[in-house]
Amino acid sequence: MHIPDGYLSPATCVTMYGASAPFWYAALARMKRTLHTQTAPLLAVFSALSFIVMMFNLPLPGGTTGHAVGVATAAIVLGPWGAILSISMALVIQALLFGDGGITAIGANCFNMAIAGALVAYAVYRLISGRAAIGAHRRVIAAGAAGYIAINVSALLAAIEFGLQPMLFHDGMGAPLYAPYPLHIAIPAMMIGHLTIAGLAETVLAAGVVAYLQKADPELLEATAPAATRSCAAPLGVTEPGATWRRTRPLWISLGVLLALTPVGIVAAGSAWGEWSPADFSNQAARRQIARASGSVELPAAVPHGLRRLADVWTSPMPRYSAPFLRSAAFGYLLSAMTGAGLIILAWVFFSWLQRRARDGAGGVP
Amino acid sequence: MSRTSAGFAERSIHSLLDAVDYAAQAEKRAESAGLLQAMDARLKLAGVLLVIIAVVTSRALVPIAAVLGGSILLAIGSGIRVRAIATTVWIPALLFTGAIALPSIFLVQHGARSAAFLVLRSVTCATLSAVLVFSTPWPALLKGLRALRVPAIAVTILGMTYRYLFSILDVARDMLESRRSRTVGVLTGAEERRMAAGAAGVLLSRSVLLSREVHFAMLSRGFRGEAFTLENRPILSHDWVYFSGFSVAAAAVLWFGR
Numbered sequence: 001m002h003i004p005d006g007y008l009s010p011a012t013c014v015t016m017y018g019a020s021a022p023f024w025y026a027a028l029a030r031m032k033r034t035l036h037t038q039t040a041p042l043l044a045v046f047s048a049l050s051f052i053v054m055m056f057n058l059p060l061p062g063g064t065t066g067h068a069v070g071v072a073t074a075a076i077v078l079g080p081w082g083a084i085l086s087i088s089m090a091l092v093i094q095a096l097l098f099g100d101g102g103i104t105a106i107g108a109n110c111f112n113m114a115i116a117g118a119l120v121a122y123a124v125y126r127l128i129s130g131r132a133a134i135g136a137h138r139r140v141i142a143a144g145a146a147g148y149i150a151i152n153v154s155a156l157l158a159a160i161e162f163g164l165q166p167m168l169f170h171d172g173m174g175a176p177l178y179a180p181y182p183l184h185i186a187i188p189a190m191m192i193g194h195l196t197i198a199g200l201a202e203t204v205l206a207a208g209v210v211a212y213l214q215k216a217d218p219e220l221l222e223a224t225a226p227a228a229t230r231s232c233a234a235p236l237g238v239t240e241p242g243a244t245w246r247r248t249r250p251l252w253i254s255l256g257v258l259l260a261l262t263p264v265g266i267v268a269a270g271s272a273w274g275e276w277s278p279a280d281f282s283n284q285a286a287r288r289q290i291a292r293a294s295g296s297v298e299l300p301a302a303v304p305h306g307l308r309r310l311a312d313v314w315t316s317p318m319p320r321y322s323a324p325f326l327r328s329a330a331f332g333y334l335l336s337a338m339t340g341a342g343l344i345i346l347a348w349v350f351f352s353w354l355q356r357r358a359r360d361g362a363g364g365v366p
Numbered sequence: 367m368s369r370t371s372a373g374f375a376e377r378s379i380h381s382l383l384d385a386v387d388y389a390a391q392a393e394k395r396a397e398s399a400g401l402l403q404a405m406d407a408r409l410k411l412a413g414v415l416l417v418i419i420a421v422v423t424s425r426a427l428v429p430i431a432a433v434l435g436g437s438i439l440l441a442i443g444s445g446i447r448v449r450a451i452a453t454t455v456w457i458p459a460l461l462f463t464g465a466i467a468l469p470s471i472f473l474v475q476h477g478a479r480s481a482a483f484l485v486l487r488s489v490t491c492a493t494l495s496a497v498l499v500f501s502t503p504w505p506a507l508l509k510g511l512r513a514l515r516v517p518a519i520a521v522t523i524l525g526m527t528y529r530y531l532f533s534i535l536d537v538a539r540d541m542l543e544s545r546r547s548r549t550v551g552v553l554t555g556a557e558e559r560r561m562a563a564g565a566a567g568v569l570l571s572r573s574v575l576l577s578r579e580v581h582f583a584m585l586s587r588g589f590r591g592e593a594f595t596l597e598n599r600p601i602l603s604h605d606w607v608y609f610s611g612f613s614v615a616a617a618a619v620l621w622f623g624r
Contacts, residue, residue: 004463005495006487010423028519037589038581040519044526045577048534051527053566055385057377059558070566077570089520089527096507097528098388099455099495102488103415104422166474171425175476177483179466185473208563209570217571 005102017107047089066201072147121150147206159190400444411510413612424623
């Protein structure tokens with residue numbers, strides 16, 4: 001994603017420097033205000049670290065490898081402003097000293113990766129992690145999501161910058177002077193690689209580092225978790241009695257309300273599109289409704305052979321969310337909802353029990 | 367040791383060693399005698415930037431090709447081997463840009479001309495950047511940035527970053543090598559990912575400790591948050607001659623490439 005020289009027009013480069021400058025200024029002012037004399041050493045060391053982390057060849061699911069930018073990790077540990085500066089410094093050194101990314105494109109590269117990447121990563125991390133404890137698994141998921149979304153937003157910005165070039169800049173013969181592909185080619189071409197390999201690399205790094213820091217150095221995660229509950233922050237796995245119930249109480253209440261509202265579903269008439277039964281093919285009212293919902297395309301006159309053959313393979317004990325022995329449709333709906341939700345909760349209790357058992361068994365082996 | 371278990375550690379060690387090697391080569395060449403090494407870093411940086419901007423602005427291929435030829439001559443005059451530029455700059459640039467530019471021949475109207483622009487421009491700019499880095503020690507380059515009105519604090523941080531880069535590179539390399547030497551058996555993908563995340567996490571914790579130590583060391587030497595850079599050597603008449611050369615080249619590219 002490091003844009004080299006020659007891919008972007010001078011006008012785009014100047015615009016991107018201009019777009020980055022206020023963020024650099026604000027970040028530097030903010031860091032100096034909060035850290036004062038510590039700004040220089042902290043940012044210098046973190047910039048060096050960002051540079052090195054970018055060199056790690058991360059093994060990814062599927063057997064391939066990829067490089068991460070480390071922007072989510074920096075945003076989670078340093079906060080967005082520190083991350084903007086440290087990733088920018090690493091990108092400047094990469095461009096000036098190692099020729100990775102162009103000198104004229106430093107503004108664009110910093111805007112895409114350091115500025116947009118850091119702000120998006122921080123916002124996603126804070127949004128998903130919420131008030132979760134420092135040691136909560138939710139923070140690992142939040143970090144992974146932050147890395148994935150941030151790197152894809154950065155890639156999308158780079159793709160848009162590439163894609164705008166042939167629209168705006170071409171020579172007298174009409175040949176594109178800079179990046180040659182229009183938006184409809186540049187965006188998918190750029191995003192395929194980032195939605196898969198680069199996004200995964202960033203996810204693996206961010207989630208892995210947060211999981212590691214939760215165990216080894218949780219203090220480093222506290223700067224960007226001001227509202228974190230302290231109950232789990234101390235020893236991992238030790239939960240205050242009743243804390244689980246307090247945390248999940250809103251979810252249980254919401255589930256109860258939704259269950260109570262399930263009979264409202266009866267108000268919606270007809271079948272969901274594509275969920276037709278063989279009987280609907282011979283029912284004129286159903287046929288008219290399906291044709292209306294399918295752009296006036298009529299159903300075939302006869303039930304398709306495959307549908308007829310497979311429709312009776314499995315007969316549900318509660319077909320169409322109503323038990324045959326109940327007269328009240330509303331009560332049938334409610335009972336179906338309670339049965340379904342209960343079965344799902346039971347399945348999760350069973351899997352949690354299996355997981356705990358496996359963990360306890362593994363923990364016993366020296 | 368299995369092929370997989372060596373994977374992450376070995377590949378990352380290679381990347382780290384390549385970076386150290388590249389920086390060491392640049393440092394060594396920058397300190398040797400040569401045409402561009404004799405030029406003041408501030409004017410050299412400004413001059414090279416002017417030419418790069420002219421190359422990026424040019425709407426004709428010939429002036430860009432002329433700059434590429436000129437930068438090769440400058441490299442030879444500065445004792446920088448063309449082979450070194452070919453291996454460190456041209457091959458990576460051609461591989462990367464070529465992969466992007468080649469399909470445009472078939473997908474875009476006037477694709478061949480567009481591909482030529484992309485490849486020639488990126489290779490020329492990369493060559494100019496390499497000539498600048500291979501002929502200028504990093505501290506002098508930073509002074510050049512200061513002359514271009516980059517804030518002193520940013521220049522100080524860049525200078526410190528470069529210094530601690532090698533310190534953390536050493537730690538990372540030692541850590542990965544020791545881990546590799548103790549790894550026996552087959553590591554699964556998940557275990558490799560845990561190892562990579564652990565390595566990054568350890569480096570993070572160590573970096574925080576290092577930054578605290580550096581901070582205390584700076585405070586004990588009287589640092590109060592204000593950054594200053596050392597005085598530069600005066601700009602001599604021959605520096606202006608070199609700079610005029612760069613300026614004329616940039617103006618010519620802009621004129622013929624308009």
